[in-house]
Amino acid sequence: MVANFKNDAFYRFFGNALIAEHLPINPDDLLPENCFTTLWTELNQIEDVKHQVNYILAFCKPYLREQNAIAKKFAIFNNDYQNPIKHIASEQKQTERNIQILHKKQFGYSAKEINRYLRFLKALELIQNTISTATKIDWFHIINECGYYDQSQLIHDFKHYINISPTKYLKFQQDICVAKPK
Missing domain, CATH: 1.10.10.60 (Homeodomain-like)
Known part of the structure; x- marks a missing residue:
């Protein structure tokens, strides 16, 4: 399994880095070894794919942030006849542009x-x-x-x-x- 992070998606997924923005630090220099080496080693010892997925989810859990309330509305929106941006903007009493920006920020792509x-x-x-x-x-x-x-x-x-x-x-x-x- 591969997880590709486009642009700043890693930080949107796991949260902002705890280092100063202006320091030109290579993330690989922060740890003595690749931070996923241990995960990879453990996954190789697990035979069942479902158990591997559960292990990955357990590994990620401390890093994951609570999902934004409006992003939750997008995730569960299921109406082919309504524009989700317009519907949620009206529901939240916000402009469509604010909701568009929030969607892009939360999901990494526009609606x-x-x-x-x-x-x-x-x-x-x-x-x-x-x-x-x-x-x-x-x-x-x-x-x-x-x-x-x-x-x-x-x-x-x-x-x-x-x-x-x-x-x-x-x-x-x-x-x-x-x-x-x-």
């Missing part, structure tokens, strides 16, 4: 970015389901189902996330072996 990514994943799922049934792809159905404005927006997302066009993706998927469930 718009996650919605775009989820829409793209839905498009991939629809394409995959269509391939598995051996029917022809109806691109306009996918555009409509996933909430794209037009075909160019779908193509733009494909190029953004996987750096190929939808038709090249389709050809790639048809060229490789796709295991079908029984």
Whole structure:
């Protein structure tokens, strides 16, 4: 398992560093050995994956901070017909911009970015389901189902996330072996 931290995500996840901001200190110099070496050694001795995950969670627990109350609302928000930013801003009596900034600060990405990514994943799922049934792809159905404005927006997302066009993706998927469930 790998945990990649983008930009300052490590400090957002585990909290702010206790060293002065202006000191140019390499974090590796603060400890005599890699701080995760012990964790790695212990994990290698555990056979069951579930026990490994529980061990990692127990290891992280002292470092984790209580989640922000508004961030909790985002995490449990489940309404496809409402904009979470507008809904939570109205509920909290704050501006939409304040809620947008809080979302980005708490999650590391904007609500718009996650919605775009989820829409793209839905498009991939629809394409995959269509391939598995051996029917022809109806691109306009996918555009409509996933909430794209037009075909160019779908193509733009494909190029953004996987750096190929939808038709090249389709050809790639048809060229490789796709295991079908029984």
